[in-house]
Amino acid sequence: MPNQVKLKIDGEYVEAKAGESVLDAARAAGKFIPSLCHVKGLTPVGACRLCMVEVAGIPRPMPACTTTVQDGMVISTVSEKLTRYRQMIMQLLLSERNHVCAVCVSNGSCELQDMASKLGVTHSEFPYRYPRLPVDASHPRFVLDHNRCILCTRCVRVCAEVEGANTWNIMSRGVTSMLAADLNGNWGDSETCTMCGKCVEACPTGALAVKGKAVEEMTKNTDAVSRLATARGGTQQ
C-alpha cells in the first residue's frame, strides 16, 4: 500500500507513507525527536514520553512513536513547553534508580546519558530516590543490573517479537515495576532464554550487559536489532 500522505512538521511539508508513525516520518525528514523506548521495527509502546510532540487540534501533546501520520496533520516537534516537559521527564528517569555513570559499563555509549546531554540535563532537580535494587549475575554470558534499568521494555519486545522466546516481562506495578525473567526466577535458570543476546543489544543503558565488561567497555548494536526487526516486517501497532 504505497499510499503517501502529506503533513507539515515544524512548518515544512513532509511526505510520509500512510500508516507510518509521526516519529519515523519526522526522523526521515531530518528532525530530532528524543526517545528512549523506541526501536524501529519493534512495536511502539509510548513508555518513555520523551517523543511527545504537539499536534494541531489536539489539546495535549502526543507521543510521536505511537501516533500515525495523517494527511494534513500539522505537527510541532519543538516548543518551550515540550522542551520543559522533556527535561523534566529526563530528570524523572535519572532520579528513579541509580544511574551512576562513572562506574557504569555503558559510560560513554549509553543512550540515557546521550539523551540527557542532548536535552541539556546534567542532574535532577528532584531528589534521587536511591532504591536498593539487586543485580542478577546468574546468567553465564550476561548480567542484569536493575539499578540501571529504565523500564523501556525494549528487551521485552525484542525477545518476544524477534527471538520469540518471551523470556522477559515486567512484573509488579508503579514504581515497584521490575524486569523479570520467566516467572521471576534467576535469569541464569531461565528455560526460555536462548542466550541470543538481542535484549542486551537493544538495551539503551547498562542494565543489560555482557559479563566481564569493565567501566565504559560495553557498546551496544541497537541498529542491528532494529534491522532484524524491520526485516521481519516489523510489528504493526
Place this chain on the structure above:
Amino acid sequence: MKIRDLEALGEVRRQGLAKYKPARPRIAVGLGTCGIGLGAEEVYQTFVSAVEALGADVQIVRTGCFGFCAEEPLVNIAIPGKPLVIFSQVKPEEAEHILTDALAGTVDQARALCKIQSWDHLTGVVNFGEGFPGIPEWDEIDFYKGQKKIVLRNFGLIDPEDIEEYIAVGGYEALLKTLRNAEPERIVEELKKARLRGRGGAGFLVATKWESMRNAPGDRKYVICNADEGDPGAYMNRNQIESDPHSLIEGMVIGAYTMGASEGIVYVRAEYPLAVLRLKNAVAQAEAYGLLGEDILGSGFSFHLSLVEGAGAFVCGEETAMIASLEGRAGRPRTRPPYPSEKGLWGHPTSINNVETWYNVPVIVSKGGRWFAETGTERSPGTKVFSLVGKIKNTGLVEVPLGTPLRTFVYDIGGGTGDEKAVKALQTGGPSGGCVPEEMFDTPVDYEALAQLGSIMGSGGMVVMDEDNCMVDVARYFVEFTHSESCGKCVACRVGLDHCLRILNKISEGQGTEADRDALEHLGPMIRDTSLCGLGQSAPNPVLTTLRYFRHEFDEHIEKKRCSAFVCPELVCYYIDAERCKGCMACAKVCPSKAISGSRREVHNIDQERCSRCGSCCSVCSPAIAAVYRESGGITRRIEPRKKAKRAGHREKTP
C-alpha cells in the same frame, strides 16, 4: 420457556405483575450490599420466620437499594389497594409489629419514611393505591426531593432475582421492539437525539461510539460493560447491578444488535460478590426465557453474554487496560488511537460502555431520544447517579438531572454534615477529580462545568468534606491511591507521582518547603499532559485543585507547621489539661504507646516523646470533662462532642 413474541411476553408480564402487585400483602426488604451491611439480612430472616409462625398469607421478597443508604435497612410494604410504604432503619424486633399491621391492612404511619402511590417505571406505570395521608409521598422528603429516577427506575422495588418482576414493569419490551423493527440505525438516531454521553467519566457521546462500531468492518465485534468501578467512595455501579441486573442485560442486547456484535462481556470487580451473583442469575434467567443467547425472541439474532471478574486493579477500568486484562495480559493501557471501536478485544471492533450508560439505553429506546433530552442540560442531557458519601447526613445514591447545582446535593438532598460543623469542600470524580470549595457550590454538575473548576464528573463519586478534613491530607490520600494503582508503564505517571507523593508526605509531616509546593505545581501539569492514559492524566487533579482553592492550608503546613484540621499526625500534639483532668484512667488505659502517666484520681500527663499521636486519648476522654486537647502550630482545640442530628426516618411519634 422461551418467549418468542409480544403475546408470550405479555403473558409473562401478567404473571410477573401478580407477584409484583399481589393480591396479598407484600413485604420487600432492601438487600443490597448497603442494606446487608446494616443488618437487613437479619431483618429479612425475621420476617420470614414471623410469616411462617403466623402462617400468614404474605409475600416476602428481597429487593435492591432504594437509594437512601443512611436509612437502611429499608423495608417496603405493599398492601393491596394501598400505597407502597417505605420504612427506614427497620430493626428485627419491629418485624412482627409491621407484619401484624400489614395483615390488618394498615401501617404505622408515624413510623413510615415515605410512601409511593404510583410509580413510573418509565417502561410501565404501576399504581399501588391511595391513602395513608399521614405519610409523605416519597419525593416530598428532603432526600428524594429534586431526584429523578431514570437509571434507578426499578431500584429497591422489584426483586432483582426474578426476571418476571422486571418484565412485569415493562422490561424487555424495548428489546422486543428493537428486534421487531429491525432498524438498528434508528437506535443510533434515537441516541443522537438523546445526546447520551458515557457515564464512565469521559462523557463521550454514545451515538458516535456506536456508529463507528456499526461502520467498523468485520463480522466479529464485542460489546463490553465496564463494571470495574474502583474510585474510593463510589458504588453506583455495584448497586445498579445488585438492584436491577436485567436493565443492564437488556441495554447490552439492544446495543449488541445495534452494533452488530454477537458477544458481550461484563467486566465486574471481584470485590462485588453480590453483584456478580445476581448478574449471573439474571443471565441464566434471560437465557432461559429466550432473551439472551441463540435466536433471541425468535428474531434470528444471537448474542452471548459472559462475566469476567477483575482482579482488583483500578487501572483495569481504563478501556485498553481492560482489553489487555481480558486477553490474559497484564492490565496496562496502551495509547489510543486506535480506539477499541477500531481495534479492541482480540483485535476486533469493541465498544466499552459504563454500567450506567447501558441502563439508559432501554429507556431511550422505549421513550425516545427527545424525551430523554428534555431532562438535564443542553450539552449534558439526562440524569446521573452519584454516591453521596463522606461528612454528610444523608448518604446514599442520588439521581438528579445533570445541571443540578452542587449546593443541592450537599444541603437539600444531603442535609449538610448532620452536626454543626461546616462543609468545606466536595470532592467529585474520585482520585481523578478535584476538590470544589464551598464558595463554588453554585456550579451546576455537568461535564464541562466541573472540568472548568479543574475537577471532573467522573463516574459519580461525591465525597463531602468538613472542617475536620485537612486538604493537604486529602491530596496526599488520593495521590497515594493513584501512585499505588499506577501500572508503571510510562515514566510521567510512574516516577512523577512518586515524587508528588514524597513531597506531599513531606509537607504533611511539617518538613515541606515553599520549593516543594512549587515543585508540585510544576510536576502536576507535566504529569497531566504527558501521561499515557487517563490515570496519570487526571491523577494531579486532586493536588492541583487543593493547591488552587486551599493554598493557605499548604502554606500553614509549610510555614507554621500547623494542621488546622488536626489531621496530620506529625503536626499535632496531645496534652492533658491539669485543671480538668479527673484522673479517671480512661486515656491511660487505651494509650497504645503507654505514654500517659498518673494513676487513679491523679492528674494524667502525656509523655510527648513516647506519644504516637494516634488520638485515642482524645476519643475516650469524656466530652463532659474534655481534659485532653490538641495543639498544632500554636492553635489548640478541645474535643467537642459531635451533636448528632435527628435521623430523617424517625419523626416524632404522635401520641
